[in-house]
Amino acid sequence: MKSTGLNINFQENAWWFIIANDQILLQPQGDFIPYGNLDDLPLSAELVINKIKLGVYQSSPCYLVTLPEQHDLGFGEYDDLRFLLGRVDDLLFEMAGRAFQxxxxxxxxxxxxxxxxxxxxINWExxxxxxxxxxxxxxxxSPCIIVGIRKENKILLALHRRHQKSNNPIYTVLAGFVEAGETLETCIHREVYEEAHIRVKNIEYVASQPWPFPHSLMMGYIAEYDSGDIKIDQKELCSADWYEMNNLPNVPNHGTLARQLINKLVNQSGQQTAPLSME
Ligand SMILES: [Zn+2]
Incomplete structure (x- = not known):
């Protein structure tokens, strides 16, 4: 692995995304990502030879350094990328996700x-x-759709098999990967029908979120229930049901697109139901 060929000023302060064995080296305080002049960091020349410019954050360049193993550099500890979710701002989390991808x-x-x-x-891209x-x-x-579905003052939430064994399981909106040759709209109709056996209408785009576990791009929508009775795909889901917006179960954390969609549906219904006190 080589540098992408972009000029690196060794005296310039930069953010260093140092990854080894699928974990990232984090400092205990502040923004967690090591920041500074390359000469001031305990990185030997042979370790930084395969650095890649990722982009710019707060006017400083960001570099990926991939180490063959978790060297003790004398500062910080290695941790999973998920540790940073919700602990740093969105732009810095996106840069860390980009580093992993x-x-x-x-x-x-x-x-x-x-x-x-x-x-x-290639040395220029x-x-x-x-x-x-x-x-x-x-x-x-890998593009994915994620869709919050409203039926009057209720939201469709599902318990996925992967969350089943948690002590405090998370109930969330439906999502799925876009298949080859599909439009996003076709994908939404197919996934919703496959997973819950219902039809939706009035699909509206809300926002997107890179989801680097390992390389998804989530595209978030809201939609209205159209027809059908819920019948779940038991390979993927344990349950799915309509939940009153003012009495929701445990939903995904802030910082996730799923939560953003749920909040949007709740806010939209605010004229009809008592506003929720959500974190
Ligand atoms: Zn070839």
């Missing part, structure tokens, strides 16, 4: 998927190229 991209594109030869980084057959790859991004 790009690290995974280089790790999983060492060899050409078309001819099997070694791939090489984040991409890998096979000089044998000219095949070129970019970081993989």
């Amino acid at each position: 790009i690290k995974l991209f280089y790790q999983t594109h060492q060899y050409c998927g078309q001819c099997g030869e070694k791939m090489h980084p 984040i991409a890998m190229k096979c000089y044998h057959c000219e095949h070129r790859c970019y970081p993989r991004i």
